[in-house]
Amino acid sequence: MVLIHGFGAAIGHWRNNIPVLAAAGYRVFALDLLGFGGSSKPAIAYSLELWQALLKDFWAAHIGAPAVFVGNSIGALLSLMMAADYPDLVQRVVLLNAAGGLNHRPEELNPLLRLVMGVFTQLVSSELVGPFLFEQVRKKPRIRRTLMQVYRDHTAITDELVELIYEPSCDPGAQKVFASILTAPPGPSPTELLPRVHQPILVLWGDADPWTPITGSKIYRELAAAEPDRVQYTPIAGAGHCPHDECPDTVNRLVLDWLSAGNRG
Template identity: 65%
Template structure:
């Protein structure tokens, strides 16, 4: 077993800024060694990795996390958001700030973006860690049965309306509603702290946040994980909170089956954890990541 410290007395993450296509992008990094790039999920930010970055850095890695355009402390311009837009952001960030084969680590939408980087830009990657990887930015129409397909169509129209969309967004972003949503996706209620709620609430007050929300919810779903996996050429660790109602572990069968036939793919459930096990059960997730990195001799000098 690889020894790992517990994420107590967590050091503060240093905010750093990078200009991309005229927009300010927030990122952070800690430690020295070959790089790991951590990518958050929908509505989150670099702070969602606060229990992981110090542990990875202390183990001899250069742990870098970035706020996707439209989220966290990054700019929130009124654009058509898509997975392809963020993929370009990550590619350009890698070219300017990293320039070395990288292990991409992502949760939820960040997991799908990590998979896109592995499949579409294999020359950048040494490995990948997917944590409750999303199947798409949004549901594909064929994935929804009637009447849910109709309901979602109406909902996306409301979200895109300046008047009704603003009303809906202002209700959704209220702190008590954020906390209620977190109780759906975190199995361990003690992990739902005021710090976590504030971290998710604060960016929603930024200018342009409502327009980002509407654009993301009406964006195309993006590439399918099964298609991307065909092009992955490096070691892959897949972790999944087994109590996740948003991306249930039943939907992870493609990764479980792959792990049975491909020695470069590992799959482990995180027991009694929800959609964000890296935050809910960081000790276990950090342990799996460090063991994977050590076993594969990835990213460490």
């Protein structure tokens, strides 16, 4: 089983899942995507395709057999990419509040928001303004406020969680990584990928997520209705963008039950 974190997160974001999944008998792997967590932070062009290549190499070096890919946010989108492009590597897929892209696609934004995002992209990329913006974003009080937007259960926002996100921002090169990712192309969309994915899929979606609202899960809901033997879609009431961390007991149970049912089948 391979766990793939989302934007700004790291291996530690799975701290409430790894022990339970491992205790159930699974070999559990997790990694920091390049540029995040404890990984190195080279000044390169970041993209979903770069991380996909990293995952392929990680699989070849450490796993070597079809695995269950579990991802949150952009990690979920990467899991879909792996299933579509390297089907022999992927046995099953678990998607947690899957992102529609690494960044917003211009055609998805109204003209005003498109203009605002264009200006923001220029500022983030600026040698003068970019470092200042990054310093504001990475302050611990700002991190906590951001988490309060995406976690509905604020008791899950611990000092440990804030530190998990803050510490990598202190690494040399972190600001350049931040700028590169926020100005990167969105990559392939779920609409493009899903017709090429034939493995069983479990879709879990916190229904109170402001970043990837549950309205965006329509494509998965429809797929589950059309192929109920292959695709399971389960909304999680009251959870935000990171249900695996906000309500780990629920997510762990749903994942293990689904895997167990599949093994019985």
